[in-house]
Amino acid sequence: MHRTAADLTFLKGYNDALVMTLARTLRTFERTTVSEATGLTLQAVSKILTRLMDEGVVAPAGVRRPAIGAPAGVYELVAGSRCALGAHVSRRTLRMVLTDLAGTVLWSTVTPLPPDFTPGQLVDTMAGLIDEAGRAHDLSGRLTGVGIGMIGPLDHAAGTVRGAHRLRHWHDVPLVEFATEALGLPVHVDKDVTAGVTAEGWRRGAAFRDAALIMVEAGVGAGLWLNGAAHRGAHTNAGEFGHTVVELNGPACVCGRRGCLEAVHDRAVERGDLETAARVLAVGVVNLLQTLDLSHVVLAGADLLAHGDVYRQAVEQALRTEVPRADWLTVDLSLTSLGEDVIAAGAAMQVLDDRYGIPGLAPL
């Protein structure tokens, strides 16, 4: 019996999360701020703040003395009161970061993984790094869980890896179950690009409603953030942006199609023609904008960031010239502010989002 109906505990959790989101976005705020932004009564805000302060995630931060009227209590998020670990698993390395409630990266490290590593080897390596993080920072009672962002395909709902590309020991691995037991912490698993876009969504707040994180790093992918939440698709397989055809009868791609964005892009890179590569990516980005009408595009990935300006300028120019884009059709383009930590940081923030983010209701 799966619960899909809303009840009072949902109501409470939802409004609590609303205030938490404001706290995260505004850094300091007053009761009136919350009331105006949410429509809640000041009384309700008081009750909610009491709850959050009991949990220790929000604290008073002085008073503001207005020109007229009584002094107002100022509050702030206690960013350090909770934290989460995030892992970025690629084919050869494991990157781990520690982030706090505000989405700030507190600690970060990279280790090589053995060739063709097994699930057991991965979890062992993770356990070692978690110990290391514990020596660098006091995690006791603050650690919310561990998030893992990795190459797909996988099944987010079931928490299993369906079969990571070019990794032999990764077919139908119940990674969440396995890692939860081994690490003794709540574990989340998601596609790398989806984790990445979550990092941006968690940090940027409400204006970041429809966005994509374009990632170029051993392949081309896109993490999608639609209607204020990660979009994973029907089988957790959304974001295979690199395998969309941009050139009918173009060069053959590893995926079996011809003229995939990734194939055309990579070929240009191999030729050393970075300009063309960037221009091809830009065409794909505009394609994405045409179908999804995004407000934000974030560029990321080691191979892209290595030539960040080239890619950024190519996309910028495409936005200006590829389509007569009306003045109201604005797009915010940027390079990720988290550098190569995005995926791992986003995986960590997924854990925080699950616990402190605005909850959804299960579908029927």
Place this chain on the structure above:
Amino acid sequence: MHRTAADLTFLKGYNDALVMTLARTLRTFERTTVSEATGLTLQAVSKILTRLMDEGVVAPAGVRRPAIGAPAGVYELVAGSRCALGAHVSRRTLRMVLTDLAGTVLWSTVTPLPPDFTPGQLVDTMAGLIDEAGRAHDLSGRLTGVGIGMIGPLDHAAGTVRGAHRLRHWHDVPLVEFATEALGLPVHVDKDVTAGVTAEGWRRGAAFRDAALIMVEAGVGAGLWLNGAAHRGAHTNAGEFGHTVVELNGPACVCGRRGCLEAVHDRAVERGDLETAARVLAVGVVNLLQTLDLSHVVLAGADLLAHGDVYRQAVEQALRTEVPRADWLTVDLSLTSLGEDVIAAGAAMQVLDDRYGIPGLAPL
């Protein structure tokens, strides 16, 4: 002061809508069915059913006498208790339909619109057709409102048409405001393709969570249904699927880019090469699946339905061969069951969905 917080009226409305959705999907149901599907107590279901029966949208439909135990009350949706009108505005014609709560089309008609028609002419024509519908069916006290699906670009939230392509009198027209006043009914405006996919979503129920309605009719577009709701994008401009590039340096498109899906497709149609046209569309559909991971694809639009089998087979074949699609990556492909009424019917269902569908909460 915009309300974004959840309160008890939201809670009530949400659970009511949950039961309504089940009623629509299942046709007949019992209290136990609802309880199991939603997680609500039987007591709560009783209270909700009482409310819905007072409104007249649900009614008892006999009793089921089980082999053991007391007889159980059976209920059903009273589909005819509410209805809505939907309009499909294209450049030359106005199609209007009347649908009931179940999404069944009760009445349908098409009229030509004057060349370069004005907002006033459109609303006048609509008013005439609404009278006609009123003579064919008794709408008194049952009519929920009027939905309008039309060519963009427009602003769904503001209810204004930004400037319909190739229509002179349609720049920054506050259509919702204008039509609401003229017709004396609640009015919704949305892009044609988005209205279309809503029709499918409303009729198909819960399994239809991530889907696209591919439409070929004086252009190529896609209505997107993501995570169980219409996806409009940041500026109500999502779905410009026809203007995604599938052939770098391909033929020039009216939009200014080169090698747009629509340009390549239309050129093939002009040559009489329908097979190629369909194959190009199929490439685009697979592109969409790669980026969004949809579970359902519905084909629609007059130009497509005229050769429905050709297009359907082309897409089917592309699904099988274009990508090594794993067995778990299933896609349900179909032609729309509503024929050329989809857009208008969907516009009507958007009105019903707004009133009787599962509500969302306003973002922060």
Place this chain on the structure above:
DNA sequence: ACGACTTTAGCAACGGCGTTGCGCAAGGGG
């Protein structure tokens, strides 16, 4: 110096939601 006014804040009572406990009715079996 003092009352008028504005703003903040908390206590207490309230209405409404789903939940729980319990009693009652309807229908097979033993």
Place this chain on the structure above:
DNA sequence: CCCCTTGCGCAACGCCGTTGCTAAAGTCGT
């Protein structure tokens, strides 16, 4: 005939945000 299962509603309950009211803190005009 009693017992059991199943369906169903009344009544009390807990908890949510809301409303009404009072008090406190401070500015400003007189």
